Amino acid sequence: MLELRKGIKADIPQIFELIKELAIYENGLDQVTNSIEKMEEDGFGEHPIYEFIVAEEKGEIIGGAIYYYRYSTWKGKRMYLEDLIVTESKRGSGTGKLLFDEMLAIAKANHCTGMMWQVLDWNEPAINFYKKYNTNFDGEWINCNLDF
Numbered sequence: 001m002l003e004l005r006k007g008i009k010a011d012i013p014q015i016f017e018l019i020k021e022l023a024i025y026e027n028g029l030d031q032v033t034n035s036i037e038k039m040e041e042d043g044f045g046e047h048p049i050y051e052f053i054v055a056e057e058k059g060e061i062i063g064g065a066i067y068y069y070r071y072s073t074w075k076g077k078r079m080y081l082e083d084l085i086v087t088e089s090k091r092g093s094g095t096g097k098l099l100f101d102e103m104l105a106i107a108k109a110n111h112c113t114g115m116m117w118q119v120l121d122w123n124e125p126a127i128n129f130y131k132k133y134n135t136n137f138d139g140e141w142i143n144c145n146l147d148f
Helices: 009-025 036-044 095-109 124-131
Strands: 002-006 051-057 060-072 076-086 114-120 141-147
Touching: 002 095, 009 036, 009 051, 009 060, 009 076, 051 095, 060 095, 076 095, 095 114
Parallel strands: 076 114
Antiparallel strands: 002 051, 051 060, 060 076, 114 141
16 A cells, blocks of 8 residues: 655655666766765754655655745745656556645645746757757756646
């Protein structure tokens, strides 16, 4: 049975493995400079800067969502979904939808005006349009958001 719950410090080693799995999938493992120790400090130290939820099945973490809050001068408090990760063998099982729906619920419960995240972008017409303005692109990513 799948359970969603708030992440705890003891979950970080498993979450970090999922982060590395995602980095491998995106051909960017060499860019991961974070560590379990840094994640412990940043998430559970004196001034936590992120939170996460996990999807757990039979005692094993099979997915997670890492998030924090940001502030938009136009919109107010926004949730930023840094990563939504489901282990490869469980993709397509509905775990990602459950995690995403839970993130939306958390954002609404915390009075956010919306949620933002990044996705891989294959929209060539938009890329070509922005290139006309000498835009600096961050790899293959574009920003996304939902307004509530």
